[in-house]
Amino acid sequence: MSVFPKVSLRPEVENYLKEIFTNQEIVSLSKQEAEEKFETLLNHLAHPPSFTTVRVNTHLAAVQHVKNLLLDELQKQFSELNIPVIEHPDLPDILLIPVIGPRKDIKKQQCEAIVGAQCGNAVLRGAHIYVPGIVSASKFMKVGDVVSVYSDIKGKCKKGAKEFDGEKIFLGNGISELSRKEIFNGLPELKGIGIRMTEPIYLSPSFDNVLPSYLFLQNLPSAVVTHVLNPQPGEKILDMCAAPGGKTTHIASLMHDQGEVIALDKISNKVEKIKQNALLLGLNSIKAFCFDGTKALKLDMTKDPSGAPPFLPESFDRILLDAPCSGMGQRPNMACTWTLKEVTSYQPLQRKLFTVAVQLLKPGGVLVYSTCTITLAENEEQVAWALKTYPCLQLQPQEPQVGGEGMVGAGLSLEQLRHLQRFDPSVVPLQDIDIDSLRDAKTEDMIRLANKDCIGFFIAKFVKCRSTLEKNPQK
Template identity: 40%
Template structure:
């Protein structure tokens, strides 16, 4: 357990981007960007990067020869911001908690994450609570911009020079809109498992922000009918925005509660919900979950009561997914958590609850098998994918798939 907890507290050793299959991709743009960064960092060695598949780009860390710039001032950020910095992000204004009064623009500062959660926003003096060094950066906003204008600040407050993880500071904007998407590797694998094809009717039940949705559209060469649902209108707008950005036209996004998406008296028009039973060739249920697989997890605020609640909404969603799936269709269930109740436990519950469901291989099998002793036999464990650091002799995952966020994927068919 100690090894697993340590794994959760650390970021993966690489960053993954999904490449838009509908657009040409040029590796030289990334190489040139990294070369400019290398010159600024006074190093001649670039991070290694390569195509894992035609739609997945892997970017590794800066070499160990790099040494951090000396800094005499410290900025304190909240735990979520600190985790993002360790993954290669800049420091955005809402995450800044403590900021020295004598900081000037372009000052080099050390960035620390507030692990205890006790830092008061606007702190002027040195923070005495538990903190973690997460990187160095240059100041891009002054204290007055952060705290004294009476409005919520936005924008980059500190431009990260080098995270403590040595992951490159890079985002999608180095390419034209929609060419690459920052996406965790298991999330990309999830799209491969759905395996969207042209002319299929596909439902993405909990689709926001649309990364998996657009991946499915691209896999189908933008020639499927993909329905994307989310119960929050702002999130649905984000799905639509991402579809436009990535040149996807086959997605129809609706604000709707997927726990009510099936009806024998469907009133939907022009693909709008709810839907008759047996409507979809494929259903993706990337379920709301406790999110306990996110890395690095520097602070966990979830309570036992909250943890217990997720399986109930997941079961409601699974019930709807089974209803709207066609006989012979494929249902893919996924979470970004590590709990048994939300993963192996959900598979066990679904198979017992729905005799029409049959567990099938969540191919391609890149993650490890399901956990032993958690309700699934070895044959069933082999069919699912659990992304974690453990090595299981039933199926040993390659190292790159063991150094991801915690994630789970299962696939079913309806008989």
């Protein structure tokens, strides 16, 4: 059931997305059905997925052991509730935790706090509220008060305001850890928890310092990607746009930390995050570099013994290009202020990265391309472009196939569409999940729901059939 309005977009962006989801190939089936499905998608994007997904670091511990530790942790967090932890049958290192909600019996308090839209999204996924995310608080708010928390989805509330009458979405109640005066006193060192959520609309476990070496919080399709890549021990693998390292560390874990995983990102503090995650998870095969993936191809043929980028052509057995994208599939996302120019700016960058990836891949090697967006231009259109531009590439079926097939509208054949994975949350109704419904639910039904009611995402898998050294195709 919908408890929030659909994601708030600029009219130009909403019209652009509507044209995609009601394109000529789709509406040839049913225009009304296509329009209703699009509205359903916008509504789903504003709500959190039905499950929290965590990946077990199988390099350090067995899944069953970590599952037992996680059940103990959930018992501590939700002593009165018996929330199950489900093992995914097709993703052997993935655990699923149902999200309880929306809860409709939460009493709104007189004392209020307003948070920014991004902070509000995090609260709906189980986070507490850190001081930098608080935009406004009632003038009488003190330590220990029960506070009703709202998200300012339009970004209209002024920092430090004592009240706000603009459009705001109720997220639940929490306990204030600081007074209003302490929150807005301007001290930069105040970055800890400002409000501890006790009655959120959607109840998800907090993973702040919870089994940090054993668990990695990850959206379900993001975990599927690495299994589709299927890294093998001893291989040399490139993760072109790697931060914060979720997929990088997953690759190393699936390889049993045997081989070489090169992770690139062009922002230095993000590269440090990759290194921190590798250290935390006990993985030694990862080498992270602050480097622009579009420049990762070495133009002269002299070998660099340091192993640092740029790299010689055809150096890698497998390459993951989890490309920078418009991120329009992220959930929950109550508001996006991006202009149409910003939303459509990613296709050229993705093609530059893809061009480098093809040349860095060995003949017989695997290239997996993925995005966390729902647009045709960044997904199926990129596949059509790649197959036309690089005859050396063949589109491959994917294993595991958890998502749906690709979307029509980019001129791909039905067989090619079946080889793709598009995760579209609008294919299932929004769910009300409570403890009673969980008690009666079948495991296979919950897994089916988790596979569909997740973020919007896209995966394509290619194999390179022959060398590109003799003659590089035109860009």
